[in-house]
Amino acid sequence: MILCDIGNSFLHFYYRGRVWREAKTQLTPKDPKEVIIFISVNEDSAKSLLDSHPYCFDLLPFVSLDTNYKGLGVDRIVACNAITDGVIVDAGSAITIDIMHQAIHLGGCIMPGISRYREMFSSIAVLDCEFNLGVALDTFPQNTKDAVSYGMLKSILLMIENLSKGKKIYFTGGDGKFLSRFFENCIYDDLLIFKGMQNIITNKIISKGIQL
């Protein structure tokens, strides 16, 4: 069984403890006897996967979450299935923050990802400078580079702190490891989404005797 999380830019695979990513135009052949269980937020990439492998299984019909949130993306739903209590911070091109309490999703918010801030500032000529991701956060910035870096980083950290309120924080995504450095009661887990997929497979498919 191979797990696959199809994002907007890449297809992310998990197989026997190993993770890797592939572009939709450069998919490698996989063992045709292994089922690829996938979730997808990108129809084109999903089609490429289906064309490349004879034995694929879309997990979507089995994905669910106890929430009042309308329009939650399947990737966020699946990540939330990985934990019962805590805050999930998925830091990619956007930063999503989701709050879980006793297996119930209480809500979530969305901020621009670090790369988006960089693009945004570079579009303002006078602020077009590299970020200093090592900017001191305990003193006031004293130049433009530090001022924009502080404005970006501190506002993200304040938001995560404000929403987590002592709960354990689960960081994932490309910038998750970097952001996790600023918190104590947290872990960085780049397998979070695959753990969520595995939980859904165990609880909603295998335990019910459904054949893959």
Added chain:
Amino acid sequence: MILCDIGNSFLHFYYRGRVWREAKTQLTPKDPKEVIIFISVNEDSAKSLLDSHPYCFDLLPFVSLDTNYKGLGVDRIVACNAITDGVIVDAGSAITIDIMHQAIHLGGCIMPGISRYREMFSSIAVLDCEFNLGVALDTFPQNTKDAVSYGMLKSILLMIENLSKGKKIYFTGGDGKFLSRFFENCIYDDLLIFKGMQNIITNKIISKGIQL
């Protein structure tokens, strides 16, 4: 005496309690007997002003501020001259936050303006939705529109709160009035920069007998 703050988009004028703005290509004639005292962050617009009026005076040589910050824009320096203690939040296409204590500038930071957040999110297809600036900030968002609005607004408010720490907050700029609604110890003052100019004129020009 007419005061003029030349920004990147418009020239902002102040004359006898009245403020208005003009585009650099559509400058109206002013009374040729009145001096126009200006500060500028845009060379082209400054040139247009000089071409349109016979009697202009650049305040820049008289502008100063007690600070360690390198590269502070003349508009921020002048606004800081309007107060001795407090936090100045200038909310335009960028949001600048500057901290003043006993007439000393302690530092400042820069965040994207509200319109820039909107552009950032609209570049992510799935998040391309209007903001809800009335989003509830005391509960977790329950849909995408509220999630991005909350992510933008709450992070700006947390940052202002974190930097002001009980000091009085002076809001100015296009979105200043809106942001001021969320704070108690604050005022909105769209004349802040002209008050700063007036203080510089009084303290560094008139009091020293310098002729305009």
